Amino acid sequence: MSENASSLHVLPWCVRPGARTWRCDPAPAEVRAFHAALPDYSPTRLTELPSLAAELGVGRVFVKDESCRLGLPAFKALGPSWAVHRTLVERAANGVEQGQVTLVTATDGNHGRALARMARRLGQNAHVFVPQGVHPQAVAAIVAEQAKVTEVPGPYDEAVRRAAEEAAVPDAVLVQDTAWPGYEQIPGWIVEGYSTLCAEIDEQLAAEGVAEGPDLVSVPVGVGSLAQAVVTHYRSRPSERAAALLSVEPEAAACVLESLTRGEPVSVDTGDTIMAGLNCGTPSSIAWPYLRAGLDAAVAVADSDSARAAGDLAVLGVSSGPCGAAALAGVRVALTGVGAEERRTALGLGPSSVVVLLSTEGPAANPHCTTGH
Known part of the structure; x- marks a missing residue:
């Protein structure tokens, strides 16, 4: 059961x-090789x-800047690229005629x-709700x-429902980054795709003299797919100096916060927010067990x-949109203000701790990211 650390x-x-003692299997190693190619x-x-680092009272702070990833202003390209690759390979292996989908x-x-x-x-069609x-x-x-776009007069969960209905025909495939019972394989591949981001952090921290890894990773959360990838990465490692993992919504x-508080996955009514990419009301079904056990x-x-x-972040040279900046916002409110010492203790942080913030997107229009095809 979860417990409230402050009012x-x-x-x-x-x-x-106890989250740092939980363990799971790692993501497939071939994901990184696929992206590298x-x-x-x-x-x-x-x-x-x-x-x-000085403001937060820790040793070092690093920001993983996803404002330009594979020519797009967010980390998201990692998941669909791997998932579409796996989907087309599976269709070919199952003898499905290789026409346009x-x-x-x-x-x-x-x-x-x-x-x-x-x-x-890949010369395929796309329909986006x-x-x-x-x-x-x-x-x-x-x-x-060159995708077909359908605007839905409702929240994200309604758009997901409409997309699932649209994909329930021959020669259409739903490639959704949230899962529910009966639809979990492709969302699982999307999560695997995000593992490349974590593998890069390992290598980059080692180059900065932090071979043992971070003490805290802060990750923005929508339905929880990226957080699942982060949990998978850090909870599949040896238990020595396990990183604390913080989700921010x-x-x-x-x-996710409401689900963790209640101890079971729940849906919430969402409101307006500038963090549009995190405006999700239901955790992914495959992410939930990882979030419950590993966050x-x-x-x-x-x-x-x-x-x-x-x-x-912009003043400091990091181009971040509202969703990406949520990682810093979350660490700030957790490590400062009323009850901060109790929260720092719960996260195992001290004056020499290393913190990694996942800035998952740049501004919607990022002049520093080439967007050629």
Whole structure:
């Protein structure tokens, strides 16, 4: 069972004792090799920010900057690229005629654009459903990848339902980054795809003299697929100096925090938030067991916290959108303010600790990221 570390009126926060002792199997090693063979692959930056370390009272802070990943302004390209590859290989192995297929998904922006990019590269079709409230610029970016876009007058979960219905025909495949009972294989491949990000962090930290790995990783959470990949990576390693793992959500859509607090997966009604890519009301069914067992803590942050973090990161040379900046916002509210010492103790942090923030996206229009096809 989870326990509240402070009053929910002070900070939406939940801590999970014993998470660092839980273990699972690692992601397949061939995922990294697949991505490394892509023509526009290169590891994204891991940037050290000493001023943040001083502010947070820790030894070192690094930001994994996903503002330009495989030509797109978010980490999302890693998951669909691997999942589509595996899907087409499986179809061929099962004797399915190798004609054009339509890759269908629902998205708040980056996942749909990444899937549309992959479909275009492979000569396939893409149909993307977007919920109410997605920025027109994000919709336009998906259309620019030559995908069909259907705007749904409802929340993300409704867009997922519509996409699943659309894909229930021959020559269509649902490539969704959330899972539910009966639909878990492809979301599992998407999660595997994200493992490349974690493998890069290992190598980059080692080059910075941190071969033993971080003490805390802060990860923004929507349905929990990236968090599942992070948990898988750090909970499949030897138990010595296991990293603490912190999930961060918008206060308007804290489905993982609420599920951890209750001890079972629940859906929540979502509200408006600038963290559009995290505006999800239901945890992924395959992610939930990993989040429940492997996350040390969960926190929810206000839009103002995320906006401030994005501005501060920009000043420090890291291009981050509201979702990516949530990682910093979450660490800030966890490690400062009323009850901070109790939360720091729960996370096992001290003045020499190493913290990694996963900045999962850049601004919607990132001039530093080439977007050629």
